[in-house]
Amino acid sequence: MNITQALEIIRNSPKGPRPFDVTLACGFTPLHLQTFLAAYLQRALPEREVKVTPGLFGSLVDTVKECSRNESPNLVIALEWADLDLRLGYRAFHVWDSGTVPELIATSEKSLENLLRILEPLATKGRIVLSTPTLPIAPIFHTNSWYLSESEAVLQAEVREFERKAIQAGISVVNEMKLATLSPSATRYDLKSDLLLGIPYSLTHADALAQALAQLMHPCTPKKGIITDLDDTLWAGLVGEVGAEGVHWDLEHHAGLHGHYQMLLASLSYAGVLVGVASKNDPEIVEKAFKRNDILLRSERIFPMEVHWHAKSGSVSRILKAWNISVDAVVFVDDNPAELAEVAAVHSGIECIQFPTRDYAAGLQVLLRLRDLYGKERLRAEDAVRLKSIRASGEFRAEEGEEISEEFLKQANAVVEFDDRPSEAGARPLELVNKTNQFNLNGIRYTESEWRAEASRPDCCFLVVDYRDRFGILGKISVLLGFLDAECLRVRTWVMSCRAFGRRIEYQCLQTLFERYAIRAIEFELIATEKNGPLRKFMTSLIDARIGQTAVLTRERFAQVCPPLYHTTTETRSSSLDAKNKGPLSEVL
Amino acid sequence: MPKTKDRLVKCFEIVFPQLERAEIPEASQANVTAWDSIAAITLVNVIEDEFGFTMDLEALPELYSFERILAYVNTLNLAPSENN
Numbered sequence: 001m002n003i004t005q006a007l008e009i010i011r012n013s014p015k016g017p018r019p020f021d022v023t024l025a026c027g028f029t030p031l032h033l034q035t036f037l038a039a040y041l042q043r044a045l046p047e048r049e050v051k052v053t054p055g056l057f058g059s060l061v062d063t064v065k066e067c068s069r070n071e072s073p074n075l076v077i078a079l080e081w082a083d084l085d086l087r088l089g090y091r092a093f094h095v096w097d098s099g100t101v102p103e104l105i106a107t108s109e110k111s112l113e114n115l116l117r118i119l120e121p122l123a124t125k126g127r128i129v130l131s132t133p134t135l136p137i138a139p140i141f142h143t144n145s146w147y148l149s150e151s152e153a154v155l156q157a158e159v160r161e162f163e164r165k166a167i168q169a170g171i172s173v174v175n176e177m178k179l180a181t182l183s184p185s186a187t188r189y190d191l192k193s194d195l196l197l198g199i200p201y202s203l204t205h206a207d208a209l210a211q212a213l214a215q216l217m218h219p220c221t222p223k224k225g226i227i228t229d230l231d232d233t234l235w236a237g238l239v240g241e242v243g244a245e246g247v248h249w250d251l252e253h254h255a256g257l258h259g260h261y262q263m264l265l266a267s268l269s270y271a272g273v274l275v276g277v278a279s280k281n282d283p284e285i286v287e288k289a290f291k292r293n294d295i296l297l298r299s300e301r302i303f304p305m306e307v308h309w310h311a312k313s314g315s316v317s318r319i320l321k322a323w324n325i326s327v328d329a330v331v332f333v334d335d336n337p338a339e340l341a342e343v344a345a346v347h348s349g350i351e352c353i354q355f356p357t358r359d360y361a362a363g364l365q366v367l368l369r370l371r372d373l374y375g376k377e378r379l380r381a382e383d384a385v386r387l388k389s390i391r392a393s394g395e396f397r398a399e400e401g402e403e404i405s406e407e408f409l410k411q412a413n414a415v416v417e418f419d420d421r422p423s424e425a426g427a428r429p430l431e432l433v434n435k436t437n438q439f440n441l442n443g444i445r446y447t448e449s450e451w452r453a454e455a456s457r458p459d460c461c462f463l464v465v466d467y468r469d470r471f472g473i474l475g476k477i478s479v480l481l482g483f484l485d486a487e488c489l490r491v492r493t494w495v496m497s498c499r500a501f502g503r504r505i506e507y508q509c510l511q512t513l514f515e516r517y518a519i520r521a522i523e524f525e526l527i528a529t530e531k532n533g534p535l536r537k538f539m540t541s542l543i544d545a546r547i548g549q550t551a552v553l554t555r556e557r558f559a560q561v562c563p564p565l566y567h568t569t570t571e572t573r574s575s576s577l578d579a580k581n582k583g584p585l586s587e588v589l
Numbered sequence: 590m591p592k593t594k595d596r597l598v599k600c601f602e603i604v605f606p607q608l609e610r611a612e613i614p615e616a617s618q619a620n621v622t623a624w625d626s627i628a629a630i631t632l633v634n635v636i637e638d639e640f641g642f643t644m645d646l647e648a649l650p651e652l653y654s655f656e657r658i659l660a661y662v663n664t665l666n667l668a669p670s671e672n673n
Contacts, residue, residue, distance in 0.1 A: 003634040007603050032626055032634070196646050197630060 007040035019049040025063035025320035029198040030054040036210030044218045072449035073126035073158045075424040076213050080131045084108035112162040123170040125446040129216040131174040132159050135189045183208035223373045229334035233355040244288035257363040262296035269301040272383025278315035282295040283307040313346035324498040382426045410566045417466040419572040422455035429464050429479040436495035438534045442527035460482045487520040524551045600635045617654035
């Protein structure tokens with residue numbers, strides 16, 4: 001992006017009542033960084049106005065302190081050496097003697113400790129992203145620049161330690177190695193601009209760093225599933241021709257790229273990504289190949305496995321149905337461009353990637369691209385059980401149009417746990433809210449700061465729902481957030497994972513709300529989105545829901561329409577629930 | 590290819606969207622309140638993007654009006670002078 005494009009993006013930003021406010025803390029003139037940061041964030045949030053406000057020149061710590069007064073801050077920090085000690089930058093003029101370097105090391109350590117002390121509490125209430133020094137230190141050490149001097153090593157170690165502690169505190173830190181691929185260190189610093197204007201970053205570096213900071217402030221939604229071909233993709237060779245022992249993924253047969261691809265898929269699978277196979281092959285031979293001891297992606301990590309001679313677009317359809325996720329959350333990888341085109345023609349929105357069998361440079365780019373598409377900041381307990389629960393859902397799911405058997409539900413031994421403590425729920429609820437499409441009341445997405453602000457309102461009612469049955473553990477599968485007003489609960493956000501459909505959990509949620517808060521009615525802030533058909537269908541069965549208006553469900557109406565529920569429920573309540581639950585109806589009840 | 594002057598007007602429109610197109614040739618730091626030091630640097634960057642050359646930051650104090658900038662750009666622009 002160049003500065004003209006950035007300004008045009010900013011100029012065309014929508015003006016609305018809910019701007020996305022970001023504070024930029026840095027010790028230099030923020031101009032270009034601010035412009036690019038605003039543009040990248042604006043591009044990531046096209047429906048909201050982005051406002052990036054810089055702090056005062058030269059006072060990074062003061063800007064951070066000022067920001068800590070904010071209820072739920074979004075804070076971007078671009079830290080440079082001069083923020084640790086002015087003498088480490090180029091704009092301070094100082095005589096260097098033998099005592100200076102030890103003094104610098106001590107002050108830098110103190111500066112980092114001080115900054116961390118201010119940031120740690122801030123990270124609990126807002127989203128903080130940080131880049132540690134990206135520019136060279138002024139040439140102050142006694143060694144020539146090919147040597148890493150001990151003092152420089154100590155300074156770098158102090159920064160690494162600071163990064164580690166910051167990450168532990170929940171702060172997102174820019175990965176310097178990734179940044180270096182976009183912005184090589186030799187092109188980052190502009191001495192003239194620094195000395196004349198106080199802008200140390202070259203335009204290209206400001207652009208790259210802003211891109212990294214924006215990505216951390218508002219990460220892309222990770223993809224959920226990957227569908228892979230087998231021959232010349234998962235392994236080298238055509239298994240139908242050379243047999244199960246004749247395909248390779250090792251160094252000896254110059255097939256290491258396939259081995260790395262298998263390793264990546266296995267690792268993604270353990271991180272909760274769904275892996276499916278779509279291959280035109282003989283299923284028996286494929287099964288033999290997967291039984292080899294040296295296979296890195298084991299068949300247990302794959303579901304479903306579509307191996308036959310029919311069109312791959314059909315295989316993709318069946319896999320998507322089994323996973324019950326939308327096509328834009330999936331990547332299809334195949335070495336054959338014709339297969340990719342056939343799938344893309346039928347499944348609009350699917351990302352298709354060609355596996356470059358013999359082009360190692362392109363192969364590396366594919367591996368890195370896949371890692372980025374599926375990258376998530378933290379792994380949750382739900383990630384570990386996703387595959388198992390999808391398999392279980394396969395057993396559970398009634399065929400379309402077919403009624404679920406009461407007997408089947410009775411014998412499911414289902415347990416639904418409700419927890420109303422946002423502070424204990426971790427980051428999973430927000431993740432669920434921001435990625436769920438089908439059972440989503442209105443499609444409203446939140447930033448971390450906005451979510452925390454909503455959940456900390458005194459009238460807020462928050463429920464996170466955990467589910468398990470004899471088929472397996474689904475984990476946290478539903479989140480509900482609303483506001484209590486006397487005898488009515490106004491629900492602003494309600495999502496449920498598609499893995500949990502068909503178990504009447506949604507009815508159990510509503511029943512629990514009526515009982516728990518002793519309310520007469522629930523109002524839903526229902527908005528039709530492109531993808532929330534399943535939610536709307538459910539709401540229509542409950543009430544005469546009018547899209548775009550508030551839909552109201554009374555206690556009496558719910559009693560009429562609620563089917564029998566067989567779940568065992570458990571509840572974990574916060575101490576504030578009693579205070580919330582003192583409406584007039586609670587006395588009657 | 591648009592004339593240098595038109596291309597420069599476009600740069601001003603990007604940095605000072607509040608200015609009418611007709612006002613731009615008369616614009617200067619004295620009559621455009623938004624033209625502060627930050628806007629001046631941004632303007633330089635946008636002009637560099639548009640014309641593909643690098644401007645000397647030390648010349649910034651002299652570039653206080655549209656007219657002055659146009660003259661400066663003409664000295665750097667290798668194309669034949671088709672400015673006015």
